[in-house]
Amino acid sequence: MMNSTVNEWTIQELENKAIDIRKDLCTFIYRIGIAGHLGGELSMIDMAVALYYKYMNYDPKNPEMPERDRLILSKGHCAEALFTIYQDMGMYTMDYMVDHFETLETAKFSMHPNRKYVDAIEASTGSLxxxxxxxxxxxxxxxxxxxxxxxFCIIGDGELQEGTNWEAFMTAGHYQLGNLVAIIDKNDLQMSGPTNLTNSIDPLDEKMRAFGWEVIEVNGNDMGEVCVALESLPPSDPHIRRKPICIISNTTKGKGVSFMENVVGWHAGVLNKEDLEKAIESIENTRKVR
Structure with a gap:
């Protein structure tokens, strides 16, 4: 499944878009003035950008079109990453999101996604x-x-310490749901520390195969590898029974912001003006000169 050829221009465009989204995300967290879950949001940006801007059947002008692909953000505390993408796609302005973020009477946006208030959200999640x-x-x-x-379902690696995931994995494998793709954002850190010290989930690839899944493992912060994996997915057909697909996306928590990378304390945190300036500079410095 990893033999697909991806246009280099596509990779470059998505890389640059991911940089822009990371910068906007940090700006959004700074403007709302409360703790965002930046560590896990920054780690999943490359995969989310590739999905929304290229590989999902999705129209931001019609987020409820019946034939759209569905994305469930199981790690719901990282919803601000999706909100940032939605504003970039023209669904909302950042000013609107800031004005309606966890306000007493007019709240539409919050630290977790709410299907009732945001049309683009497929399910209210966050109960990990x-x-x-x-x-x-x-x-x-x-x-x-x-x-x-x-x-598609984006899952945090710390969530895999929850039993309901494994019941779902077993069920999907049993029914051979080839129209289902689980993307595990494996950044190896959770709020309490390293995932493998809290409750190890490894060897993850072997476990997923044992549950009847096909496994693709990539560097989830390498847009080229992300694109190859997503472009290699077979067509979705409800009549064909085949193994569901698990993409193990190995990532760096806090990716792109040097002082956040692999730092447990940035699982959640507030940005002051100085932090924001340093974060923006750090992210911009990751842009490739071609």
């Missing part, structure tokens, strides 16, 4: 471990309805 069961149900529903859309 429950996004994968929702995604499995959606994929099974698509099969029963003879719909060709695909379901």
């Amino acid at each position: 471990g429950h996004g994968m069961p929702i995604a499995t149900g959606l994929a099974l529903g698509a099969r029963m309805s003879n719909e060709n859309w695909r379901t």
